[in-house]
Amino acid sequence: MARPGGRWLSGRHEWTERPLAISTGRVALPLARRGITVEGIEGSPLMLEQLRARAGGADIPVVLGDMADVAVDGPYDLAYLVFNTFFNLPDQDRQVDCFVNVGRVLAPGGRFVVEAFIQDLTEFDRNQRVTTRAIDEDSVSMEFLQHDPVAQAVTYQRVTFDAAGTTLRPLGLRYCWPSELDLMARLAGMRLRERWDFWDRTPVHRRQPSPRLGLRAGPGGYGRRMTEPTHLVTATMRQEPGEGLRHPQAYLFARKP
Known part of the structure; x- marks a missing residue:
């Protein structure tokens, strides 16, 4: 606020x-x-x-x-x-x-x-989006989105790849x-x-x-x-x-x- x-x-x-x-x-x-x-x-x-x-x-x-x-x-x-x-x-x-x-x-x-x-609908290409949020020599963080225009729903998966493995942080919004x-x-x-x-x-x-x-x-x-x-x-x-x-x-x- x-x-x-x-x-x-x-x-x-x-x-x-x-x-x-x-x-x-x-x-x-x-x-x-x-x-x-x-x-x-x-x-x-x-x-x-x-x-x-x-x-x-x-x-x-x-x-x-x-x-x-x-x-x-x-x-x-x-x-x-x-x-x-x-x-x-x-x-x-x-x-x-x-x-x-x-x-x-x-x-x-x-x-x-x-x-x-x-919601900015122009951020989607064929109702999806893949973005690199951060990257360095040890890790990369990416964001995967799918958009359902009928339900007005967006499903997120924020993924980090590093030496420890893969970390998933899901989120859904309507x-x-x-x-x-x-x-x-x-x-x-x-x-x-x-x-x-x-x-x-x-x-x-x-x-x-x-x-x-x-x-x-x-x-x-x-x-x-x-x-x-x-x-x-x-x-x-x-x-x-x-x-x-x-x-x-x-x-x-x-x-x-």
């Missing part, structure tokens, strides 16, 4: 916030340190263990479960899903479930913030178009309130370069690549040459009063 976005999310200290897929708390912990009541949902016991090990992490109530089920009662003033996590839900049905269940626990006028990229997210919100009794190109509320432009979202740990300097570990406090955009670029955007949906 960008620092301007962090200020925006934390601008109402009386809010109760529910991050879905709280992970290691890299957004939730800074908000909690500002005095905001934060509760979370996390599907991975290992991620939850890392959150508990961090300063203040043990103080945040977290439900272990599927973020699409939103197995909490509410009401909450704000729920959020950042870092493209919404696209980790495997199909359209589960993505709709997530919106509907968030709408169920939001207070009247409550808000649901989603950060997600716009992306959505902006209009599809808007429709899911309507099905959940919400409406689109704002759509930004970045957390500083930059307006969405049709013909600007597609930036890649990178992260940094504090003010100054340029963003690191997303593959690097980071203690998230702020974010910046950076284009990484040689990689298929996606367009991150922020969406703010509000429950109807």
Whole structure:
């Protein structure tokens, strides 16, 4: 999350916030340190263990479960899903479930913030792509992608070959178009309130370069690549040459009063 976005999310200290897929708390912990009541949902016991090990992490109530089920009662003033996590839900049905269940626990006028990229279809050749991510005299790291345009699904396999053998890191995403997210919100009794190109509320432009979202740990300097570990406090955009670029955007949906 960008620092301007962090200020925006934390601008109402009386809010109760529910991050879905709280992970290691890299957004939730800074908000909690500002005095905001934060509760979370996390599907991975290992991620939850890392959150508990961090300063203040043990103080945040977290439900272990599927973020699409939103197995909490509410009401909450704000729920959020950042870092493209919404696209980790495997199909359209589960993505709709997530919106509907968030709408169920939001207070009247409550808000649901989603950060997600716009998939760049030009990065595929015959619905596939092979990229060399890193290479030296001892190892090579590659990325293999297959695209299903009907299911709007991308299957990744990030592979490292070195003296120790072959390491596989699979990933699957089901992306959505902006209009599809808007429709899911309507099905959940919400409406689109704002759509930004970045957390500083930059307006969405049709013909600007597609930036890649990178992260940094504090003010100054340029963003690191997303593959690097980071203690998230702020974010910046950076284009990484040689990689298929996606367009991150922020969406703010509000429950109807």
